[in-house]
Amino acid sequence: MHETLLAHPALAGHRRPKIHIVDHATSHAAAAFYCSGFSSAAIVTADGQGDGIATTIARGAGTTITNLASLGITESLGFFYLALTNHLGFELGEEGKVMGLAARAHPAPAPPAFTLTGSGYRANIDIEDSGGDVATFRATVAAWRRWLESNFGPPVPVSYSMDWLRGRIRTTIELDDHHAKVAAAGQAELERVMLHLVRLAVEQTGERRLVLGGGVALNCTANGVIERSGLVDELYVFPASGDAGTGLGAALAVAAAHGERPAGMIDQAGLGPAFSDADIGDLLRQLDLSAVRSDDIATKVVHLLDAGKVVGWFQGRMEIGPRALGHRSILADPRRRVSHTRVNDIKGREQWRPLAPSLRATDGHRYVQTSGSAPFMLTASPVVDEMRAVIPAVVHTDGSCRPQFVTAERNAPFAALLDRFDATCGVPVVLNTSFNLAGEPIVCTPYDAVRTFFSSTMDALVIGSFVVSK
Ligand SMILES: [Fe+2]
Missing domain, CATH: 3.30.420.40 (ATPase, nucleotide binding domain)
Incomplete structure (x- = not known):
């Protein structure tokens, strides 16, 4: 395999790089263990x-x-x-x-x-x-x-x-x-x-x-x-x-x-590309879209969610992995049962499929029975009984949910949004699903986001410091 790679025309005229072959299962194990921050652990x-x-x-x-x-x-x-x-x-x-x-x-x-x-x-x-x-x-x-x-x-x-x-x-x-x-x-x-x-x-x-x-x-x-x-x-x-x-x-x-590994736990998934407000503003002008710029984007979004709107939320670096974690997300009000139906309709998902909550980490255990810190929506846990009626749009048929606990250290704009939603609506929780339509990958660039927004019945797109409406 070395020789096949080294013979690739793209490497012609270049110094032959040293290639290491890591087997597939070891790659999985290494991603899991070295990103965990644990000094030692069992691996499956x-x-x-x-x-x-x-x-x-x-x-x-x-x-x-x-x-x-x-x-x-x-x-x-x-x-x-x-x-x-x-x-x-x-x-x-x-x-x-x-x-x-x-x-x-x-x-x-x-x-x-x-x-x-x-x-x-x-x-x-x-x-x-x-x-x-x-x-x-x-x-x-x-x-x-x-x-x-x-x-x-x-x-x-x-x-x-x-x-x-x-x-x-x-x-x-x-x-x-x-x-x-x-x-x-x-x-x-x-x-x-x-x-x-x-x-x-x-x-x-x-x-x-x-x-x-x-x-x-x-x-x-x-x-x-x-x-x-x-x-x-x-x-x-x-x-x-x-x-x-x-x-x-x-x-x-x-x-x-070579004796190196990440210093601590990788507990936030925003490791992908990011785009500046200048880049986003240029694109919106090129596309001749009317957008409102705001220094308090959280308040704007809370008003939209509180009014029952479904919002595309595009902030900072894209997530690694299949879960949207407040960087490339579609958001809605979890208190309204209809948010579940509406978001599944917008995304072209089957209506029986669940949608997940993102919660302020300090309130996470008030809503969800879990011993974990739930940074990535990768563990399903029971919703606390008396909270099921409070956030019905994000509770699955069996009473479970797949939570993300949000901290300002992991994602500051998203944490600010949850703070503001709590202050206005009394619930530090939003419905959060990936920013894509059925059969498509999660949006990466501002152009992807605009195209997906206008291909759907989403109500508003919040991208960097801009709010785009239809
Ligand atoms: Fe695999």
Whole structure:
């Protein structure tokens, strides 16, 4: 692989750089452990697969990660969940929808998908020896789909239609209670295996702090179960724990090999590009858009939210990872149940999917039962009973939410907005979802934000110090 990279025409005439190869699972583990700030911790990674590995247990200490166990593609938890996702009519990348669906029902009865063992677990499927990672991936997903069909009946039928702008699009999937129960059964199996892995990791490392990496670590419901299990004292999940974080993880692994690592915990996700008011003002002028500039943007937004408006909020550096955390967000009033319906409509999301709250950190535990500091919306936790009626738009069917606790240190403009919302409306909470429409990535640039705003029925766009209305 070195030689292939070094022969690339882009490097012609340049000094040949030194290339380090970091395997996929180590990249996940390194992103999770070195960003946690923990001096030592148990590490569990789980994803589809990379370099033939799907699940690992490891220990991190200082600038060293020691692998303790690895499981291959046929045991992949990510591919089990992908097959479940396909069975329910969704595609790769829509696993989060299945997680949301699972919270709506009790699990359908089924035999265990996995057998837990003293050293790990094993998948209860027969996979023919296929040779090669891609063939094994396909055989594994196909075996799980057969398993799902034999236990839960036929998969959800999916049809497609042609859209003049987007080409081939999937028609709405009709899901009923049975499908929610199937989702819940798969989710319960994932949680059972993840808890077992955490138990093993704690036993094998003697650590009471845990970091999770790999795409499965984006399963907020499983993370919440782990957090509440009592197996560990502290849990850290890196915000880009999917493959988007492996580049950073690989760089951190090489830095660690040279004795360096981040000084403390990475507890805010604003690591991407930022744009100045001058840049934003130039763009708005070029596009001939009327915008109001304000030195007190928080007050303007609070008035809009209090009036039931849905606001695009674009401030500072873009977030790393799939969650919007007050840098590229769509915001609404959590006190109005209709905010949930309206925001899901605006984004083209299914109405059964939950929306999450961002809360002032000092009030977080008044609203949400969690022992964590919830910096990244990666752990689902119960909403305090008497608060469920106060913020109904951000409480899921099962009474849970996926909170972000906001501090001025992590995100000053967003914290100021929550302060002002509390002062005016009596609630230090806003509904916060990612600034994108269905099937599109989160906006990065001011131009992306303007284009998305005018492609939707959002009411206002607050971008830097400017308020753009329709
Ligand atoms: Fe991965």
